[in-house]
Amino acid sequence: MDGQDGLVDEDEALKQYLPGGFGKHAQEANVAAQIQRTKRVESTTLPEQKDADSEHSHSSDEEDSDDDSDPEDEFPTSHELILKTQERAVTTLTVDPSGSRLITGSADCTIKLHDFASMTPNTLRAFKSVDPTASKTSASSETHPVYHVEFNPLSPSQVLVVCATPRAKIFSRDGEQLVEFNKGDMYLRDMHNTKGHVSEITTGCWHPTDRNLCITAGTDSTLRIWDVNMKRAQKDVIVHKSRVAGSAGRTRMTAVVWGSSVQGGPNMLVAAALDGSIVMWGGEGPYTRPAAEIRDAHKKDTWTSGIDISADGRTVVTRGGDDTIKLWDTRKFKQAVTIVEHDSTSSQYTSSNIKFSPNSSSILTGSQSGKLYILNPATLKPELITSVTPGSPLITVLWHEKLNQIITGSANAETHVLYNPATSSRGAAMVMSKAPKRRHIDDDPTFTTDISQGISGDSIVNPNGLLTTDQESTSHAARHPNVGLTASGKSRDPRRPHIPMTTPFAKSQPDELHIKNNIPLSSMRDEDPREALLKYAEKAEKDPMFTNAWKHTQPKTIYAELSEDEEEEEGPHQKRMKRG
Numbered sequence: 001m002d003g004q005d006g007l008v009d010e011d012e013a014l015k016q017y018l019p020g021g022f023g024k025h026a027q028e029a030n031v032a033a034q035i036q037r038t039k040r041v042e043s044t045t046l047p048e049q050k051d052a053d054s055e056h057s058h059s060s061d062e063e064d065s066d067d068d069s070d071p072e073d074e075f076p077t078s079h080e081l082i083l084k085t086q087e088r089a090v091t092t093l094t095v096d097p098s099g100s101r102l103i104t105g106s107a108d109c110t111i112k113l114h115d116f117a118s119m120t121p122n123t124l125r126a127f128k129s130v131d132p133t134a135s136k137t138s139a140s141s142e143t144h145p146v147y148h149v150e151f152n153p154l155s156p157s158q159v160l161v162v163c164a165t166p167r168a169k170i171f172s173r174d175g176e177q178l179v180e181f182n183k184g185d186m187y188l189r190d191m192h193n194t195k196g197h198v199s200e201i202t203t204g205c206w207h208p209t210d211r212n213l214c215i216t217a218g219t220d221s222t223l224r225i226w227d228v229n230m231k232r233a234q235k236d237v238i239v240h241k242s243r244v245a246g247s248a249g250r251t252r253m254t255a256v257v258w259g260s261s262v263q264g265g266p267n268m269l270v271a272a273a274l275d276g277s278i279v280m281w282g283g284e285g286p287y288t289r290p291a292a293e294i295r296d297a298h299k300k301d302t303w304t305s306g307i308d309i310s311a312d313g314r315t316v317v318t319r320g321g322d323d324t325i326k327l328w329d330t331r332k333f334k335q336a337v338t339i340v341e342h343d344s345t346s347s348q349y350t351s352s353n354i355k356f357s358p359n360s361s362s363i364l365t366g367s368q369s370g371k372l373y374i375l376n377p378a379t380l381k382p383e384l385i386t387s388v389t390p391g392s393p394l395i396t397v398l399w400h401e402k403l404n405q406i407i408t409g410s411a412n413a414e415t416h417v418l419y420n421p422a423t424s425s426r427g428a429a430m431v432m433s434k435a436p437k438r439r440h441i442d443d444d445p446t447f448t449t450d451i452s453q454g455i456s457g458d459s460i461v462n463p464n465g466l467l468t469t470d471q472e473s474t475s476h477a478a479r480h481p482n483v484g485l486t487a488s489g490k491s492r493d494p495r496r497p498h499i500p501m502t503t504p505f506a507k508s509q510p511d512e513l514h515i516k517n518n519i520p521l522s523s524m525r526d527e528d529p530r531e532a533l534l535k536y537a538e539k540a541e542k543d544p545m546f547t548n549a550w551k552h553t554q555p556k557t558i559y560a561e562l563s564e565d566e567e568e569e570e571g572p573h574q575k576r577m578k579r580g
Helices: 002-017 031-037 047-059 062-067 428-432 512-518 522-526 529-534 537-542 564-569
Strands: 079-083 090-095 101-106 111-115 128-130 146-151 158-163 169-172 177-180 201-206 213-218 222-227 236-239 253-259 268-273 278-282 292-294 306-309 315-319 324-329 338-341 354-356 363-365 371-375 382-387 394-400 405-410 415-419 459-461 467-469
Touching: 031 428, 079 428, 090 394, 090 405, 101 146, 146 201, 158 201, 201 253, 213 253, 222 253, 253 306, 268 306, 278 315, 306 354, 315 354, 354 394, 363 394, 371 394, 415 428
Parallel strands: 090 146
Antiparallel strands: 079 415, 090 101, 101 111, 111 128, 146 158, 158 169, 169 177, 201 213, 213 222, 222 236, 253 268, 268 278, 278 292, 306 315, 315 324, 324 338, 354 363, 363 371, 371 382, 394 405, 405 415, 459 467
């Protein structure tokens, strides 16, 4: 028996030494450890709520105590994923209804497109960068900050992009421009007669039930409803007439929301203005006169940056520039139901928003100190306060329904995706459950040949024929070619060739033979203009077209005859001497 035990021990040792299989082995990840690394250190609740919860737990039975849930389980804020793809403050963000694609807009005049399915724990980067206002490739082209981006909830292939220009644009989910709306005539006094905004647009949103309609709010005191299939002129114009003395009836529209009830009731349109008023219209029109208006909803000349409608369409919440958050009842749209004090960031970041949760059970907003506030929708009292970016204002927030994740954008150019592994699905939870991408030798640009440039961009050909890298003279982006994208959207991955941008003329340009055979006078491009004119000299002399009626009375041209000596002395390049 002892001999058999010895043989068994030798076999086990041999099995551990030999490989378990041949071929490529799949890289396995320690998912629990990766998710644990993303656990947030600080997640605070209010002391009053803690005391109330403790008293309730002592007074309740065991069955009731089992039903009580921890705030971290109720709100997906226990873990976070940080994306550092922008260079300046993240002013707006949106996620498509399926939760697979994230688009962020920033004050650096670009929008970044992120795909959760293609990201891994060590490759948290955007797959494309787009400048929405870039009209030409020269360095002198104007760029403008991005105020608002939003996926079409009914047609996710369309994205509304609002920049600091009079023209809103519709992009595809891949970052290609589809529609650019028209600009109005700034010299027309009546805003009803202009075919578009005449000044900067501040924000916009989509129609809740019609996939072809969207609305934009501008600083020309108008709201304009657009049809994506008619870009030359808006479908309807809503002109807000301010009642403030000395304003000439004009103000700036700061926020707009278009909501409908989940029960299928009529939708409504609510907008806020710089004169402190909040105006409500019926969502389907007519828009000649508002259904309700509150003139002094917020303090005059303060920027009301955030507005949202609850899922049942009965409640409207606004975040004003007067450091207040107010709750309004759409059925009695006269006075605020609840008012609380809250520091405003709209004086510096005009796109600071406030949002209802998907089921309208909570209200989300940021703060000047970088904290995320989750408020009670009835009393506006904080249910959870958690610090996301300490010392940096939290500008934009979003709670996605299918992902059950809260996404925030801050002034320090960071995008935080808050999630809970137990209750959240896909999104950040899917990214952290993947194995890290292993760096391949082909990722080193020194040993990789770029198809478009012949060699990698930061490699130099020496006279001795060796490939070297100038680490001192090149920039940080050139020394790290695989981190993110360039400013023009070109991938720094040397294995991916860059496809140059083709203009519409280049796509439809015919070949040379077709031009020569079908386009009249196309051969004149290759002719000498002097020879082309002189070949008609004899015909013009024999049969003049314009002086044919006077050809018998025309005087004969007589030129002076010069001798050879005079021609040499008085050539075309000789200057005559002045005689004194």
